[in-house]
Amino acid sequence: MRCESSLRGGQRRAHIPLRWPVSRSIHLSVMCLGYLLCGALALAGAGDGPIPIVEVKLREFAIEMPLAVPIGPVVFSVTNGGTMDHNFEVEGQGLEERFDTNLKPGETRDLPLDLAAGTYTVYCPVDDHKARGMQVELKVAEQRSE
Numbered sequence: 001m002r003c004e005s006s007l008r009g010g011q012r013r014a015h016i017p018l019r020w021p022v023s024r025s026i027h028l029s030v031m032c033l034g035y036l037l038c039g040a041l042a043l044a045g046a047g048d049g050p051i052p053i054v055e056v057k058l059r060e061f062a063i064e065m066p067l068a069v070p071i072g073p074v075v076f077s078v079t080n081g082g083t084m085d086h087n088f089e090v091e092g093q094g095l096e097e098r099f100d101t102n103l104k105p106g107e108t109r110d111l112p113l114d115l116a117a118g119t120y121t122v123y124c125p126v127d128d129h130k131a132r133g134m135q136v137e138l139k140v141a142e143q144r145s146e
């Protein structure tokens with residue numbers, strides 16, 4: 001198929017329409033997207049492994065959770081399994097983080113933190129809950145492979 005257009009002076013130039021199959025365009029787009037995603041994952045540190053999720057349960061008047069976690073990013077998934085409001089605070093190594101508002105009974109929230117090696121105090125800062133037993137010591141250290 002030929003299409004023609006006019007140039008100055010009445011001359012004509014032949015145009016050949018671009019024929020690029022749709023399947024090739026889709027395939028090329030998918031490949032480019034794949035390369036971009038792989039690069040983004042590499043930059044995000046995906047090779048370091050997944051971020052650990054630490055399950056925490058708060059109840060009257062105790063905190064149930066692992067007492068050791070690895071150095072680095074961690075997400076505390078905190079559930080209020082009690083019948084009254086509670087909160088979750090991690091304090092130590094220059095860090096003091098907690099939820100902005102208390103957790104209602106049955107509520108679950110995530111608290112992402114980046115922890116340095118050392119010992120932390122984890123407790124419920126609501127009223128006198130800490131003094132009544134809602135406190136544990138958390139060790140953050142390099143995890144050994146067994």
